[in-house]
Amino acid sequence: xxxxxxxxxxxxxxxxxxxxxxxxxxxxxxxxxxxxxxxxxxxxxxxxxxxxxxxxxxxxxxxxxxxxxxxxxxxxxxxxxxxxxxxxxxxxxxxxxxxxxxxxxxxxxxxxxxxxxxxxxxxxxxxxxxxxxxxxxxxxxxxxxxxxxxxxxxxxxxxxxxxxxxxxxxxxxxxxxxxxxxxxxxxxxxxxxxxxxxxxxxxxxxxxxxxxxxxxxxxxxxxxxxxxxxxxxxxxxxxxxxxxxxxxxxxx
Numbered sequence: 504x505x506x507x508x509x510x511x512x513x514x515x516x517x518x519x520x521x522x523x524x525x526x527x528x529x530x531x532x533x534x535x536x537x538x539x540x541x542x543x544x545x546x547x548x549x550x551x552x553x554x555x556x557x558x559x560x561x562x563x564x565x566x567x568x569x570x571x572x573x574x575x576x577x578x579x580x581x582x583x584x585x586x587x588x589x590x591x592x593x594x595x596x597x598x599x600x601x602x603x604x605x606x607x608x609x610x611x612x613x614x615x616x617x618x619x620x621x622x623x624x625x626x627x628x629x630x631x632x633x634x635x636x637x638x639x640x641x642x643x644x645x646x647x648x649x650x651x652x653x654x655x656x657x658x659x660x661x662x663x664x665x666x667x668x669x670x671x672x673x674x675x676x677x678x679x680x681x682x683x684x685x686x687x688x689x690x691x692x693x694x695x696x697x698x699x700x701x702x703x704x705x706x707x708x709x710x711x712x713x714x715x716x717x718x719x720x721x722x723x724x725x726x727x728x729x730x731x732x733x734x735x736x737x738x739x740x741x742x743x744x745x746x747x748x749x750x751x752x753x754x755x
Contacts, residue, residue, distance in 0.1 A: 644713070648707065658699045
């Protein structure tokens with residue numbers, strides 16, 4: 504029989520041929536699919552929002568150009584300016600980022616949860632439970648967020664009206680020395696808008712804290728489940744580490 508030294512020498516002489524091409528092809532294909540999906544997500548978001556915002560602006564312009572004179576007599580000019588400037592600006596700027604972040608977050612969390620449930624089916628129970636809890640939190644804060652945002656936008660209309668009327672009657676105001684009265688009136692309107700904006704900001708931050716709290720609970724419960732499974736069933740170390748990384752990423 505051969506000695507261990509001879510066997511070790513023969514094993515060193517043997518060249519192990521490992522084919523890397525299938526793994527390179529798989530990674531390239533996966534990268535290509537991810538790139539196509541990101542491009543589709545960005546293009547869909549931009550095209551959808553541009554189409555809807557353009558149609559809304561055209562419809563508003565068509566309606567206001569064919570309305571009666573009594574509408575302009577009863578509606579302050581600041582309300583009309585606010586609709587065509589601030590409200591449409593929110594649709595053009597804020598909605599684009601919100602929709603893009605929503606699709607990004609939805610796809611990321613969905614894939615994370617599917618993979619975690621694939622590793623161990625026990626994680627499906629806290630995933631479904633906390634998804635339902637997040638939906639209830641969103642349902643609870645939705646009405647207050649909409650009403651406060653609407654109040655914030657409505658309270659901005661008198662600001663535009665006051666600025667327009669002050670500029671039109673600036674000569675009369677200076678002749679009769681009523682600058683202090685108009686400044687006080689303008690600061691009062693601005694103070695009302697600030698109260699609505701601060702209330703909306705607080706509700707929004709409370710909503711974010713509530714969502715983050717439930718996401719932390721989901722991560723903690725998932726960590727407990729995977730530690731229990733790894734201790735009693737002997738899950739692979741690489742899969743266990745990847746699951747812990749995904750659970751920590753969900754709460755961030």
